[in-house]
Amino acid sequence: MKSIGILGAGPMGLACAYYAQKKGYKVTLIEAAPFIGGMASHFELSGTSIEKFYHFICKTDFDTFELLDELQLSDKLIWKNTSMGYFIEGKLYKWGDPFSLLFFEKFSLISKIRYGLNAFFTSKRKNFDSLENLSAEEWLKSWIGEKAYDLAWKKLMDYKFYEYSSSISAAWIATRMKRVGNSRKSIFQEQLGYLEGGSETLVNALADKIKDDGGKIIINSPVTNLMISEKKILGLEANNEKLYFDSVISTIPTPYLDEILGETSLDFRNKYKQIENIGVVCVIYKLKKGVSKHFWVNINDERFELPGLIEFSNLRKIENDLKIIYLPYYMPITHEKFEKNDEYFFEETFNYLQMLNPNLEKEDVIDFSVNKLKYAQPICNVGFKENIPPIQTDIEDLYIADTCFYYPEDRGVSESIKLAKTIIEKIVI
């Protein structure tokens, strides 16, 4: 029986292990953190087990559906009518459906038509290759005009990508718009999904299945070195132990690879080093009162330094009708704010929440937490496709992928599952 060592027990690593076992391989998953699930992992927020980073499911997440079916979890998938708002200079507008666009007072009639056409054609688009050499900014401006871009998109891009915001690929933004745009019951009604119990329902079911079928999951064990000899992978080192495998698959964020590929050439390592990521500081509140009826609220208001917030309990209800709100600050990890402490983020974000709901008081806060991630989102610039190294590396039996390898699709659990399946069924020999 061929043995495979898999780095990372996020959705991609877990799914790789699951599909590899189905194919008859002997599997060992090695995870750095003391928990599994990666970006989709949970934590306890005063008695509620919840994602560290909000997670919703879209109607086109077919690979998640297929896996849920195989694990007999399809009945845990719940769909909910959701809505979007846009907080612009102190006023909350309804957003994200044709009527809201029609009645949106800040766009001219021409902008409304152009915006609507862009949304419609992007949701129907099948191929994104022709957008590969255009920036999101150029492409969106060409559709909706400069004024509408500045109002509806500029702040969102700036507070997600900072100095990179003008060079983000149009193909990347368009696939993202398509995924969310198609998650609807009808043209007028957005619908999003969640798993009963949250993302850990799937993560834990995968882990149980892997272990039941004889696989091993080792946590608390950052891989510190990949052992290579004469361009062939031999195994890896973790916790000062050497583990030998026939094949190794890495699913960890590529920026970590430089440290563990010490035995390879600089040229080889540079392929991964050049892929940049931004980090996230994700603030989460458990509250007695919410701020709106919407699942997400985009923000374009001079007083706010973030692109939006997610009132997660408008998708997945929690006990006693308490409210869960996430405020994600994406930013390059070199930004001074990344290192700020929890008190700083509490003061800033509580102030934001009060701007949306002036009746909210500090006594309404049941719990609050801050989760940080250094590599939360690959920066997919114009022409990014060219930068993605092959999954099957020059080193025999070493396979490398992370969330940017399914570009132009944005990172997502379903895409990580899909790529895992492809790696095992089509690439690993």
Ligand SMILES: Cc1cc2nc3c(=O)[nH]c(=O)nc-3n(C[C@H](O)[C@H](O)[C@H](O)COP(=O)(O)OP(=O)(O)OC[C@H]3O[C@@H](n4cnc5c(N)ncnc54)[C@H](O)[C@@H]3O)c2cc1C
């Ligand atoms: C704020 C935020 C919101 C999101 N919202 C959604 C959403 O709504 N819907 C959705 O589908 N997706 C969402 N995602 C994306 C989704 O979480 C990811 O696409 C998915 O988790 C990626 O899985 P992965 O296994 O590819 O990577 P990861 O989850 O990053 O897993 C990689 C694993 O590798 C481990 N690792 C790192 N270094 C080492 C090492 N040296 N040795 C061993 N292990 C190591 C890490 O600890 C981690 O567990 C969101 C992500 C973020 C950050």
